[in-house]
Amino acid sequence: MNAQAPDALIIGGGHNGLVCAYYLARAGMKVRILEARNVIGGAAVTEEFHPGFRNSTASYTVSLLQPKIIADMGLVERGYRVVERPRSNFLPLGNRNYLLTGASLEATQDEIARFSKADAARLPAYYAMLESAAEILRELALQAPPNAGGGSLALLAGIRTARRFARLSAPAQHDIVKLFTLSARELLDQWFESTPVKAVFGFDAIVGNYASPDTPGSAYVLLHHVFGEVNGKKGQWGHVIGGMGRITELMAEACEDAGVEISLETEVAKLLIENGCAVGICTKSGEQIRARRIVANVGPKLLYDRLIDAADLPAGFRRMMDGYQCGSGSFRMNLALRGLPDFTDLPGTGDHLKSGIIMAPSLDYMDRAYQDARRYGWAREPVVEMLIPSLVDDSLAPAGQHVASLFCQQFAPLLPEGRSWDDARDGAAEAVLDVVESHAPGFRKLILGQMVLSPLDLERRFGLVGGDIFHGRMSLDQLWAARPVIGSANYKGPLEGLYMCGSGTHPGGGVTGAPGHNAAGTILRDRGFLGRWLG
Known part of the structure; x- marks a missing residue:
């Protein structure tokens, strides 16, 4: 050497x-x-994708x-x-209705109570259940797992993890087993009765997950998205300046x-x-x-x-x-906008535009999107999350203009019948914009430029095989x-x-x-x- x-x-x-x-x-x-x-x-x-407009082009x-x-x-x-999101999520529902979560526990309960007082009452216990499991993930995140054939170090790692689990109460152990094995729908059905409430929490179960919320194990993906923190606040998400x-x-x-x-x-x-x-x-x-x-x-x-x-x-x-297995079913768009979108269900500007805007009003909607992708290659009505980071970071766009990140599910890693994403990319992008337009009429007229990244583009550009944002x-x-x-x-x-x-x-x-x-x-x-x- x-x-x-x-x-x-x-x-x-x-x-x-x-x-x-x-x-x-x-x-x-x-x-x-x-x-x-x-x-x-x-x-x-962070890359310039249109003259004068910069954005987080993949992870966002x-x-x-x-x-x-x-x-x-x-x-x-x-x-x-x-910068923390002032609200976690904005879920437009149609007919001038919406669900807005995250300003505080009490504010979220007030919002949920409009749909179900029982769900609002159960919310603190649901959060406590997730936090108990998330705390274990935080402890395990910076430790190597026990490795088969790894000798004494692997044995010690396994014993340490087993002891941590054994210290939990029987109900807490029960909850963790459910989180690792149930579908998101099965889990959420055991906690809530309202369709919008299940949707706003179930969205995390399909982020980067080419699966239905009915797929066994999808509840874990929901948990994976809540074990972080921003500025010392657990479970919070934010924008990096x-x-x-x-x-x-x-x-x-x-x-x-x-x-x-x-x-x-x-x-x-x-x-x-x-x-x-x-x-x-x-x-x-x-x-x-x-x-x-x-x-x-x-x-x-x-x-x-x-x-x-x-x-x-x-x-x-x-x-x-x-x-x-690789392939997260993800499709990314970065848009340069001449102005802000105006949502029919909650018109005007406000904290809802600084949140994660989730365009998927039910678990059934999410399931249909996945089934469509399996059948046709992409969802006819995709699941779309929009963030507008330029509202809190004016370095990303010219004054008075904005950038939007669109993270979209479900899009097959490989299209049926041997078709190529190079030929299907534009059609899939139009399906995404149709969804946004249905909630914010006139949105297309705001677009000055765009970057569209299909699963194949994500693979070519970032080495993500099958467009898988999680590497598997x-x-x-x-x-x-x-x-x-x-x-x-x-x-x-x-x-x-x-x-x-x-x-x-x-x-x-x-x-x-x-x-x-x-x-x-x-x-x-x-x-x-x-x-x-x-x-």
Whole structure:
């Protein structure tokens, strides 16, 4: 091995790769990041998509980024600032009716009471149930799961987790089992009777989840979206000033200050494998770069199906990875607007426009969207969430004008009958705009420019196989000690010298930084640091 070779070569400059690089470099390792694009940040980037208009073009809102990572990397001191949503969600329902949640528990109860006094009364207990489960997720997020065949460390991790679960009351254990196994509808039916109330909470169960709210296990995805915090407020979501790219810009600054080398426009074509060990990479341009450790901040499907020859992988591992499921059913649009939309159900401006605007009035609507996508390739009436970040961040658009993020479900990763998303993209975008127009007439006339990202575009642009924003389905068979597969839950690949630090590892998708943090811990423990540099 060349004496000048990096101690760690990280494939992919997304936020988890940056987090992993920072901790390794802080421990004294020589680290180099290779990023295929000309901008750092992976899917957490802020880009100009129309002259004078900038937006978070993929990942678009923050909550799950771990407070420990924010503190360790000094992000606040470097300029990290998040504006909380004054309201969580605005759900237009038609006929001049709507549900507006999140200003406070009492205000949300008052809103819900318009639909069901019983649901309003049950809301505090529902929140307490979610928070009890979310607290366990927070504890587990920065710990490596027990790994099959992992020896004493895996045994200790399993015992620690089992003890934590055993300390819970029987009702709390019962609730957690339900959250991990039930469909979102089954869970919500046990708590609420009102259709709009179930819709506003059920939406989180299909975000990045190519599934129906009736799919077993979809309740967990709901939970995954509530274990974060903003500015110390648990469960809160917010807008990063400067867009999501501001997070990764500041992370890159911290990395460079720690001595990390960042190479842009350096796309990896293959890993170099010798005698069952990962020893380097070959770039698209043909350059070979060797390193003592290869750390993949790309999804498992991309890594094992495209960057490593099948013959270099153990047969049992290949079989497990063949069944690894990708495809979140997501479709992204970024719009430059000449003005603000006016919603029929709640006209004018107000805090509702600063919230997550959810255009999906019922669980049945969400189920139909999924069934349509299975049948036709995309929902005839998609599920649409709109955010207008320029209302709290005037750096994103010219004065008096705005940008809108549209996050949309359900759109098949692969279209039926061999059709291509290149041919279907515009039709799908029109279906999305039809939904918005039905709630805010005249919306199309506000559009000055747009960026449309189909599942195929998300794959090409950000390396998200199947357009999967989570690097792999967040289902029980692909969570915790089974993420990405049994036997590789400790951030180690099946080859010596190969590690994983992306969202395809525990605790999964979202801008958390946790996989990068945990992978660094595994690498440092393997090197004999015993976690000292992770604090």
